[in-house]
Amino acid sequence: MTLLDSVVMQGLGRHGALTSEDKALLLGLELNSRRVSAGEVLWQESADVDLFCVIKEGWAYSYRNLGNGSMQILKVYLPGDIIGMRDFGFSRRLAGVAMINEGVISPFTYQQLFELFGRSPALAAGIIAVAVRQQAILTERLVYLGRYAAHERLAHFLYELYLRLKRIGAVEDNGFFMPLSQEQIGDALGLSAVHVSRTFSMLRDEGLVVRDRQHVTLPDPEALARLVEFNDTYIDEALPPVFQSFA
């Protein structure tokens, strides 16, 4: 899973906006790559912002460790995602990032990013759009934390993963690999691990979610989508037309 694949699949490279030079520039971000182990911390909160990463394999999450001893997971990153854009414009990290399972990442620097922006406005627009869409996903989580019950939060979380994984071709027979522990899911959804377990049992009893260790199947994704009234415009939407003239 390269960034190029991801950007194209997210509809940001359509309309013939990406020249072959653009593609070469994008691939150039991924010349370096590094194998990382499960649980490895890529950076801690408050560390200097020196680089960003593309995830090529594996899952990661960004998190905040809180004064009261708990952790809030902000976002789960999948292959093809850019990590660290949250910190763009800051000199210190606003959140830590750690790998969930083992994988491969491609780090690149602020300088590389600026150079790319200078060379291709189309890519600049595309990358900014990707970052903005990640924020939209975060906002959606905020809405769920504020105003929905546990089973709706979990259903929404799983359905979001399902859609994002489907887009990168990682869903088969409505099922996907899901390396998160229930404790981690709880940290993402603002729930205790125990209640995540209870809620999984509930969704299982209702025939909405089947889980076997690290494999999740959604027997009827549409039913789940109805339960959570999923707002998917922000995940798949292309850049608005006005960007074409700019880029």
Place this chain on the structure above:
Amino acid sequence: MTLLDSVVMQGLGRHGALTSEDKALLLGLELNSRRVSAGEVLWQESADVDLFCVIKEGWAYSYRNLGNGSMQILKVYLPGDIIGMRDFGFSRRLAGVAMINEGVISPFTYQQLFELFGRSPALAAGIIAVAVRQQAILTERLVYLGRYAAHERLAHFLYELYLRLKRIGAVEDNGFFMPLSQEQIGDALGLSAVHVSRTFSMLRDEGLVVRDRQHVTLPDPEALARLVEFNDTYIDEALPPVFQSFA
């Protein structure tokens, strides 16, 4: 309160990065202005994204109306804030925006924004940094929704307002004007209006917050800051050095 004041006060215009042309461009965004009434909806969720606004007077909030009948307020905007940047890169609004009290706004278009970006990289960086900081505030709210109790959420919310208002010179004797109803505060914090009232009483009894109708006083802001372990780096931080060479 103009955008220029705001950008400068937020430390994004320091380092002599803003030329007099930059300043003229910024002020040019605010040539149009319009008086708006209390409660006026500036746009609804899903409306076409045609313009952005600078708030010159008054408070506003962005919100989502949810299927279960409740509302989640995403962010409260104060004078000097840019509204609508959340939707940058989308063709439909992700959230509605409404005025809290009456005020004055200056609308500007996508085209104006792009033109400004093309003419001044320094301003482009500055405006993006402002948008990124607004997202950081949102992330902080998410953390509080996920992992903190009602009194901590409310204390954090009030302290955040206090800091933001202080920065624009709207705090006097540790007190400020706060036009939000308890129902609206509840919608922002994921609490019922009743519990917001209970929590205000609690903070009052502890001597942390004094409230008289729409006026709030924090007798001991530092004590409140300790209670919420306020992370203020994201509010006041200047752009990192690497941006200077770019801009």
Place this chain on the structure above:
DNA sequence: AGACATTCATAACGCAGGTTATCGACGCTC
């Protein structure tokens, strides 16, 4: 294969916060 650490399911119990209701204080309009 044995020892140990994780992860997960389920139960029992308590409490923070939701819900509903009532009442008083303001701020409108005419």
Place this chain on the structure above:
DNA sequence: GAGCGTCGATAACCTGCGTTATGAATGTCT
């Protein structure tokens, strides 16, 4: 200033979720 609508305080009651505990299943190390 009478009537009305909105806002906020407080109380009573209920429930969803946190907490703690226990045991079973699985994965890992040697």
